[in-house]
Amino acid sequence: MNDRTAAPVTIIGLGLMGSALAAAFLKAGHPTTVWNRTTAKADRLVAEGAEQAPTIGAALKASPLTIVCLTDYQAVRELLGEHEADLDGTTLINLTSGDSAQARETARWAERNGARYLDGAIMAVPSAIGTAEAVILHSGPGPEFAAHEPTLAALGTVTHLGADPGLASLYDVAGLAMMWSVLNAWLQGTALLGTAGVDAASYAPFARQIATVVAGWLPGYAEQVDAGSYPAEVSALETDARAMAHLIEESEAAGVNADLPKLLKAMADRSIAAGHGAEQYPVLIEEFAKPTP
Template sequence: MTTFIGLGDMGSTLARTSLAAGHRVTVWNRSHSKTTALVDHGADLAASLADAIEASEVLIVCLFDHRSVHDVLDPVVDRLAGRQVINLTTTSPDGARELAHWAARHGADYLDGGIMAIPSMIGTAASKVLYSGSQQIFDQNRPLLETWGCAEHFGTDAGMASLYDLALLAGMYVMFAGFFHGAAMVGAAGVPAKEFAVRAADWLRAMAPAVIEYADVIDGGDYAIPGQQSLEFSDVSDIVAASRAHGVSTELVDVVQRLIHRQIDAGHGAHGFARVIESLRGAAA
């Protein structure tokens, strides 16, 4: 038996996928209405949060944020002793570590998870869930975890899954923002975003493998390897100018330009574009 605490879009999907895979499930949510569909599919309904915790050794927590985990569980924290808490609420790395220490103080074991999927992807090959914290929880519950997607454990530091999660989301949000900027540029000339999106998707798909090449350069620390696109060549002044000419804000590309020129101004203009990471690290030399 596994108890699911928090039945928003993601929590409900995780519980429903678990039921479909044959797992026994107890559910609890602050808003009772969100439990109805799951009970209709075979879940047991806990009359109270205390009952939900008592029903299972394994607690799947999927709430809004770090604060909400405490808001919901602090009043019943004395009931957590001897239980396994798998927290799939999005938190910061330090937030995950705090929750791990908090759980340990109250006799519970803790595993943190970062879900790299939207609800419609759960249970498909495209879904990945990253975990860190208790190896024992991960190993004992792996059949359940893998019903939701590919499960990967990143070590006993409870904050590591969150760090990976947020780092991957950073790449996603910046990519989407770049698409929005491009759509605004061509949109100023009357091009529909859908028409631009078809070309953008093809281009980004073709460029995606370059991250592996950049990673090799970064890990090697040699930004002067011949054949790399130089920082001087990577100057985005033309993008800035074209954006302004079409009435598009340049605040997004201005950031990229600043990162590039921080390294050029430090005398590294002939080095490869990957050297921009040193601007992000705060090391101009």
């Protein structure tokens, strides 16, 4: 049985993700108030026990904690400004996607308007919300996160990254960089093996094994990056660069796009030209940390 004494919460924005957030709070027993410009989007949630606020002002006053999930940061500020929302005393958690500069500016705007503000990033699809697989990052004042962590836990695995409100957005895009890089590397290998009649399903287990092995290197490589010292304990960058050349040659010979390995080799070549050929692969952080040429 749900515990209806659980802390109340308000959700503004009922797209696929906002609706999933509201449903998870309802399932966990939190009195949940919802508001959406298109009111029909609230019908299913109301049938499940949510209260539909007639105005944004009423939605904000219904709960000490309001979660906003809209298309972008501009939409958040325009919507709340358009309705002259009274944010005084409200804890506002913005789970809208955007960049770190927008997060910091929105935090300043919210604070000027009397709100306590946390920014956030949802690292999950709507169907995972309410399970431990849903990772939700938060940044902003630690005491505010601590005060509402028990409520937020209804959404999944929640984490506080630090007081800088831009950190959640930065982690979000860093995670996307990791995701796309892994997928792109897999697609490159899949295309190569496809020229020999090997299908993607046959290659996937081997690719997963390689990805797991490489992931195990990250803590040690992180120590090198943080120390700014890159002794070649496994292999030297110049050795890796020769292997990159082989990948490029193999791709071109097979008629497979070689843009990705050429990009990586160009970065390695610049690092080697700068005198880092005898150091280990993480020395490339110095190339990644530079502006695009």
